[in-house]
Structures are given as C-alpha cells and as structure tokens.
Amino acid sequence: MKKIFNAMAVTAIAAGALMSANVYAGAEAKCAACHDFGSAHKVGPALGGIVGKPAGSTDFGGYSDSLKKGGWAWDEANLRKWLGDSNAAIKELSGDANATTKMPPQKLTDAQADEVIGFLKGK
Numbered sequence: 001m002k003k004i005f006n007a008m009a010v011t012a013i014a015a016g017a018l019m020s021a022n023v024y025a026g027a028e029a030k031c032a033a034c035h036d037f038g039s040a041h042k043v044g045p046a047l048g049g050i051v052g053k054p055a056g057s058t059d060f061g062g063y064s065d066s067l068k069k070g071g072w073a074w075d076e077a078n079l080r081k082w083l084g085d086s087n088a089a090i091k092e093l094s095g096d097a098n099a100t101t102k103m104p105p106q107k108l109t110d111a112q113a114d115e116v117i118g119f120l121k122g123k
Ligand code: HEC
Pocket: 027, 028, 030, 031, 032, 033, 034, 035, 043, 044, 045, 047, 050, 054, 055, 056, 057, 058, 062, 063, 064, 065, 067, 068, 074, 082, 083, 100, 101, 102, 103, 104, 106, 108, 116
C-alpha cells in the first residue's frame, strides 16, 4: 500500500512540474515558442484576450508596419486565415497587396485553428 501511495505522489509531482513549465498539448504548443498567452511579449506580441481585439493594438514594440496600422479585429474568421497563412492574410486583411508580416505562416488546418482559437478564448 505504501508503494502505491508513493507512486501516486511521484505522478502528481511530475504532473505539477509539467504544468508549471507551460507545456501545451495542442497546436498552441507551436505558438508558445514565440507568444505568451498572458500579458508578456516574446518574439511576438502577448496573446491574452486576443480574440475580438483590434489587430496591432498591444504595446508590443516589434510590430511590422502592416500589422501596426491594423484596421481589423481578430474575430474567429480572421484568426483562422492568419493561422493558415499569415503572409496571405496580412495582404487580404490590410487591403494592401504589398503588406508583409514578421510572423511566419503556421499552416494550421481549419480544425487545428479552431482548436487554438478555442484555447485563446479562455485567455
Ligand atoms: C516564429 C515565431 C511565431 C510563431 C511560431 C507564432 N507567431 Fe504569432 N506572431 C509572431 C510575430 C513576430 C508577430 C508580429 C507580426 C507582425 O508584426 O507582423 C505575431 C503576431 C500574431 C498575432 C497578431 C497579434 C496582434 O496584436 O495583432 C496573432 C493573433 C498571433 N501572432 C497568433 C499566433 C498563434 C495563435 C500562433 C500559433 C499557432 C502563432 N502566432 C505562432 C511570431 C510568431
């Protein structure tokens, strides 16, 4: 009985360590390399509360000119485009055929994008 209890304690500690190291299970794991899901900026801007927010509206200092200018909101449809191909999305959303972004295309499928958007809604 004592052995079983010890094994359970070890499992619980391992699970706690995983959580505190911010290991994400879904496609959001890709985003975490460049983004914090709270209020900190990394290589990319903080993504806390991003669903519904105007594009380029955080105090992140590294925006491309095209994203900084903004002019659209990150609703679900726009996020889906962005997570599929950010190079195409920045041109479409800004209405500028020469617009560029610093975020490399993530090539998420619609299903992966929906999973990530669901995750971001809770942030
Ligand atoms: C290699 C780094 C990198 C990865 C990986 C990455 N991003 Fe980005 N992201 C950036 C950068 C850099 C910007 C700023 C782009 C610009 O200014 O043109 C950005 C911008 C954004 C924006 C616009 C934020 C705003 O304030 O308007 C959203 C939304 C976003 N990323 C979501 C994601 C999601 C979700 C993922 C994961 C599927 C992801 N990104 C993966 C680097 C990355």
